[in-house]
Amino acid sequence: MPDADRGGFVERHGLWGDADYAAAAQLRRVLDEQGIELVRLSFCDQHGSLRGKTLTRDALWGALRDGCTAPSSLLLKDTSGKSVYPVFTPGAGIGIEGLAGAGDLVLVPDPGTFRVLPWAQGTGWLLCDLYFPDGTPVPLSTRELCRKALTRLGGHGYELTVGVELEFHVFRTVHDGRDPARPGAPGEPPVVAPLTRGAQLLHEEELDSVDDVVHLLHDGLTALDLPVRSIELEFGPNQLEVTLAPRPGLAAADAVVLCRGAIRQLCRRNGYHATFMSRPLGADTASAGWHLHQSLVDSMTGENAFVSTVPGAVLSETGMRYLAGLLRHAAAAAVFATPTVNGYKRYQPFSLAPDRIVWGVDNKGAMVRAVGGAATRLENRSGEPAANPYLYVASQVVSGLAGIEEALDPGPPTETPYAAEAPRLPGSLMEALDALERDPVFAPVFGREVVDWFVTLKRAEVARYLAEVSAWEQREYFGLF
Template structure:
C-alpha cells in the first residue's frame, strides 16, 4: 500500500487553491521559495501532483529540460527524493549546454566564461533544474513513472541565458506586455521504421486508409500514449512518403504549445522503441527523397483583453487584418535568419525542394501550400492564422516559436509590408530560403533582430554550436563521394 508523501497536505489543510504551499513550515526557505521561482498556480500544481502520485502509486519521476537541440536531458528521481527537488531543484553539469549534436564540447569549458563570457557556464559547474509543477504528467508507457519539465537556473538563482525555454518565455513576456497572447497549432511529420530498418509503409498514396490500417498497431500505440499524456491530439495521418506519418495537435497558448511538442516527440520515440519500431524526426532520412518531413507551425495573436483574434480582418476580401499583415511582413523580412531556428540541422535543408509541398523561396500565399507562409481564413473567421511551412520536425520548439514571434513583432512595430501573395511559389525572382545550414547561420549572425530579442551571447552560442556541426559534416566522407569518385578516378 502506498503511503502519503510526508510533506503533502490535504485540501482541507490548505493543499488546494491559488495560495497552496505544498510544504510543511519546517521545509520552507528552499531554493524555489528563496528566489521566488514559482507562482501561486505552480505551488497549487505541486500540491496536486503529490495527490496524483499517491493515487497512482508513482515511484519514479523524470526531471527533464530541453537542451539546445530540442532533446530532453535530465534525471530520474525516486518518490522520496522528489520532495527535496520540488523545494531546491536538482543539479546537472552546465557543460550539457555547450555540446553539439555529437556530444562534443564546442567551447573551452575549463576557462573563465567558457569562451562565451558567461561565468556560470565555466569549469563544467552545475546548473539547477527547477521543476515546473504545471507540466507534471504520468507516463502511460513507463510503469509507476511521472515526468516534469524543468527550467534552468544558476546556483545563485539567476536565469541561465542559453536556456531555450527561458528564451521563449522572455519573448512571450514581451508579447504579453503589448497585450497579446500567442495561439499556436502544430502539424508534426515524422518517419516510423521497424527497428531493423525495414519499411512500415510503402508510401506514394497520401491519406490512403488501407495503408494507414497496415500500421494500425503504431496508430493505436500513439493514440493511447499521446491522449494518456493529456496532449490535445487531433489526428494521426498517413503522409505521402514511405514510413511517413503526421500528428496534429489542437491550438495551445504560448509556452504550453512548445512544451507539448517536446513531450509529443519524446513520447512517440519512446513508445515506438518499446514496441520494436524506430521513430525519427530527422527531416529527410534515406529513402525519403520524394517526401521529407516538415513541421508546419500555425500562429496567430489573441488580444488578451477581448479574446479576439488579432489577425482576423474586419473588411471582406482581405486575408488578414493590418496587425496580421504586418506580422507576416516581419516573418518574411527575417525568414533567412530565422531558418537557422526553424531548420537547425544539415539534413533539413535538403527538404527545400521545388514542387515538393515544402517551400524553397521566401514568399507567402493565400491558402497556397507551396508558399513558405500560408495565410488561412479571412473575414469572419476567428481561426484566421499564418502557417509557416519552412520548419523541420527536429527543430527546438522554444527557439522556433520564439524566432517567429520576435520576427512578427518586429514586423508589427515597423509596419512591415509583405507584398502581394504569390500564385507561383516555385517560380519567379523571389529570394530563396538559405540553401544550407551554413548560409542560414550567416544570415542569423548578420541580422540584429535576434541578438536584440534573445541576447548577443545567445546568438554567439547558437551559431558556434551549429557551425561546429556544419564543419563536422564537411569533414565527413559521404557515400555520394565514394560512389562518385572511388571507381571513376
C-alpha cells in the first residue's frame, strides 16, 4: 500500500484485503498506460439501475483511499425517481438513522471490477459498495445482500455458480422522447422503428440483417472482458439474446449489471434503443426473459453438488432439495425475479415463459428446468431481464438453501407444464408482494427492514400504475358510457 493511501476510510475500517490493494495498484498502472482521465464510480440501486459519479483522474486517488459520497435518498426512491419515504424525518421514515436527512453514504470502489469503457474516450468504470460514514455496510445495498446470502451458503459448504441467458429488445431510434415542455421523469418513451420482423427463431438471414448490431455488441462486451458466449436472434420482433458463461454468484451478478449498461449505452450512441423491459408494446408474440442457470459447487471437493451418482436420476439429493426450495418459495421470490408491473404480462401459457410453479426434466415450459449430465444445473425461467441481479441471485440462494435445510421434496417432474395441477405464479406484482410478506424465509436472511423497504417501494410503484388512466380504459369505456 502506498504511504499516501494509509490511514484513509478504506484502511481504517478494513474494507479491502490484499487482493484489493493489488488490484488498485494494477488500476493505477492501467490509467497511466491508457491515458484514462475520467472514471465512473457506480453502484447498483434497488431497481438494478446504475447510479454514481464521474471523477477526474486526480480525484480518483482520494476516492480509492476514502471513498466517494452520494446522498442516501437514492435508496428510498421508486422507479420514477421520487422519494417514497419522508427522508427529512428521524430515521427517514424507515427507522435507519444513517438514511435521515438525505445524508451522505460512502461509495467504496471495488478495484477488481475496474474496466476501460470502449465506447467512452479516456473513461474507466468501477463498481462500488455502500457504507455509512462509520464504516458499517448499508443494509439496503443489494450487492451486500447478495454477498450476505452467498456467505450463508458458504457456511453450509457450498458455492454458487450462475450462467446467464438475457433477452432484450433493440429498436431503431426515431426520436429520444425528450420534451423540454415536460421536464421530469418518467417522460414520454422514445419513438422507435422496428429492427427485425420476428417469428423466425434463430434465423440466420434475419440475424445477418442486424449484423451491425451484433458486431457492435460483441466488440463492446468482449472489450469489457465479459464472458460472452453468444448473441442470438430470438422469436419476437426486435428481440435478441446474449448468453454469458458460468461464473461464481457475485461475479455473475456484477457481469449482468455491466452487460445491461453496456448494451444500452452502446446502442444509444449508435442510433438504437435497447430495452430490458420485459414486454414492450409490439412484443405480443414473445416477451423478454432472464433465464438464470444455477448449480452448487462443493467447497471441499470442487465438484458439482447437483450431479447424481444414481443411474437415471437427473439430480443428486442436494439438487432435489435445492430445487424443492425454489418451488416452495417461488411466489415470494417472484418479487425479486420479476420486480415490475410489466413483467407479469410475460407469464403466458405456451409461450416459452412459465405460468405455473412446476419443474421438468429439460422442459422449457416449466418454471424450473433440470438439466443433467456433466454440467448438471437448474434453470429458473421465471425472471425478467429488468430484475436487480443481486436480488434475483440472492433470492435463489435463500429459497434453495431453505429447501436443503428442511430436506424438502420437489415431487415428480411435469411433462405438461401448462396443464399441470400446480400453483400458478403470481398474476401481478401486487400478488407477488403479498406472497413475499407471507413467506417466512426472506426476512430472517435479508432483515425485516429490508423486506419492508422493498415492499414499500414496490407498492408505491403499483399505486402510481393503478392511478394512471390507460389507453385500454379509454378505448373500453370512453365511447361506451
